[in-house]
Amino acid sequence: MKETRKQFIAASSLGMKFNFLHLQIAFVVAMFFLLMAAYVSREISRTSSSSSRSSSSTEVYDQKKDMINEITSDTTGQTAFSSCDLFSGRWVFDNKSYPLYKGRQCSLMNEELACEMYGRKNLNYQYWRWQPHHCDLPRFDAIDLLEKLRNKRVVYVGDSLNRNQWMSMVCLIESSIPDRPKTLHYNGSLIAFKALEYNVSIDFYWEPMLLESNCDDPTNHRVSERIIRGQSIEKHARNWNDADVLVFNSYIWWRQLKLKILWGSFENVDADRIYEDVEMLKAYEMALTTWFEWLDSHVNRSKTRVFFVSSSPTHNRAEEWGKPKKHKCFYETEPIYEEGYWSMDSDPNMMRLVEKYINKLSSQGFNAQMLNITQLSEYRKDAHPSMHRKFWDQLTHEQLTTPNYHTDCTHWCLPGVPDVWNEFLYAYLLYPPS
Known part of the structure; x- marks a missing residue:
């Protein structure tokens, strides 16, 4: 148990x-x-x-x-990133990211604009960057632009200052495709540059008065009495009516009190040919009216973008920035720092007329903008060729020993100010207004 x-x-x-x-x-x-x-x-x-x-x-x-x-734009050309006015700002010295190309490496450079090649020693004019007050300009990228413009044609239409901007664009592009096939052809008033790999044409067409005039010869056009054929634009316009992008400039040739308007033909001398002396602003508006009407009836709104570059300032009045009158721009190596500086040679009334017709184009369904480059270029008295360019006339001993007598304070050295104008164009093309 x-x-x-x-x-x-x-x-x-x-x-x-x-x-x-x-x-x-x-x-x-x-x-x-x-x-x-x-x-x-x-x-x-x-x-x-x-x-x-x-x-x-x-x-x-x-x-x-x-x-x-998101670049918004009104019809006066006030382009913005988040409502920022690209044309209001200041010049900033930047010798690290500028210039955007080397002048000596642009094989197609016009000798009238090649200041370094023609002896200019102070090259600081190349290193200024435009800085808008409330945003940044997108950095120019030639390859992106070529891709955007593939199989398209851009035509700069106007005078030698527009050719100055066109030359800048050619150098900007060529510097990015130095070993790729490209061509340059001259045909009367037309200069055609083509980047073959992209099938992109960047052309310049000489038409300084917008309408047919006695200044139409692209090389022999030094005339003191300007004569414009009234309402005649077709002779020129048929050379660029197929463009995808049109960039106009017409200003400096109008700067006289009166111009002659021809009612008739330059070719046929007959009793019906009438000349009329017209005050400059009235003649300018007549030309803009004809220009507007031609675009309105001939240009494809869904295809073609239209730009009008405002007046490019000259710096022939050194007394305006406190220097002796005869100096012009010859001794200048720095910009004008006074914000809002405006010279006597720049006519705001002409700009207002351009603005008026850009507004009219926009109201008719065009993608049209004004590139307002005048104020920002006013500051750059340091950036002209002065004596550092090729002159096509044989200069006299007096001209050679007195540089201000024959100095160029109208056009711009390259690289330089027109590169910024093209940066604006680039911003519009790659970031189009909504």
């Missing part, structure tokens, strides 16, 4: 031991699964959080991208 009881107690004790061991194992297993569940939950949470942050980052990136791409 005692033995049986002992065995029962032993068996009972053994069972209790096994039950306690099972409880321990169950507890360990439970804790293992609890820890695993916590780990899995944490990883899911981390993944979800990471995904959320990634999604948030993508949204922020997209928002920034939209802000960069």
